[in-house]
Amino acid sequence: MNVSCKEQSAQQVCKKENFNDKQVDVIQYAMDHGIEDEHLFLLLxxxxxxxxxxxxxxxxxxxLDPDDVKLYAQTDMSVEAMDQIRFALMKEDERHLIGLLLQKGLDVEQMIQIRxxxxxxxQYVELYAEPFYDVEQMRxxxxxxxxxLSFQQVCLYCDARFSSEKMYYIRRxxxxxxxxxxxxxxxxPDLPAESIYHAVQxxxxxxxxxxREAIQCCMVW
Known part of the structure; x- marks a missing residue:
């Protein structure tokens, strides 16, 4: 007869593995708070x-669905990155961005810009959700x-060779x-930021x- 995890302690569940005390504490907390046996494996x-x-x-x-939790239950993902994925999964209007957030090479601040x-x-978010853009460029x-701005207008400066400062001047x-x-x-891209600034001004x-000329003409009429 199989014995469920609920009928055992975390120490018993973990005895065949090399879990440390802090890990065992988390597993015990999960067991005490009703995490189902079939979902507990995500922690083990x-x-x-x-x-x-x-x-x-x-x-x-x-x-969250265990299949969703699996997306970020990765040992090579930072705690902060795991939080960003989890927050997005918890919001219905952000779930469609999960694929973009799971890209390798993104830091937490870049993930926030995507969210x-x-x-x-x-398709607009997809345009800037790339690891080679820094946070300011993404912004x-x-x-x-x-x-x-139209898609065509944004695409004109959506080039990683432009610094965020140059992007700002073009956008303005x-x-x-x-x-x-x-x-x-x-x-x-090869023009100095100052040159772009003066051209815009x-x-x-x-x-x-x-x-002003148009207003004056209207006043005359």
Whole structure:
């Protein structure tokens, strides 16, 4: 007759493995709080740090599907990264981003930028959810979409060769009303940030002048 884990202590369950005391404590807590035997195996990994085991336990106790918890129950994932995956799984409007969050090479701050794009169309988030963009570059690309720029406009500066500062100036240019073809002239990765800044300011002044002239014409009529 099989004996369930509930009828044993964590020490008995773990006796054949090399679990340390802190790991045993987490397993015992899981058993005491009703984690089912068939789900307990997610914790029974002696290579998993106690804090990693806790993240697995938090997911199970919250009610996440064990198959979802498996996604982040990985010994090579940092505790902070596990938290980001778990938080996204717990929010219905972020679950579609899990595949992007599970990419290798992302740090926690990059994962946060991806999660912040949860209200954008998936293809927009996919555009900047790449490990080769730093956090500030990701923020500039996301901000472009959030400020109403078109996919084509954002794609013009969605290039890792642009620093976040250059991306900012190009984005602001579009927000000032610079047309796409004009922006193409100064949106060059090899141009210094200062040159892009001055080009944008020049176009901003030109646009302002045109608006003033249009207003004056209306007043005359």
């Amino acid at each position: 990994n002696e290579d998993m740090l106690p804090e990693q085991m806790k993240r697995v336990l938090y997911g199970l106790m919250y009610g 912040k794009g949860n209200r954008l169309p998936y 500039e690309i996301r901000s472009g979409f959030e400020h109403g 240019g579009f927000e000032y009303g610079v047309d796409f073809h004009t922006a193409m002239e100064y949106a060059q 020049k176009e901003k002044r030109r646009s302002s002048m045109k608006r």
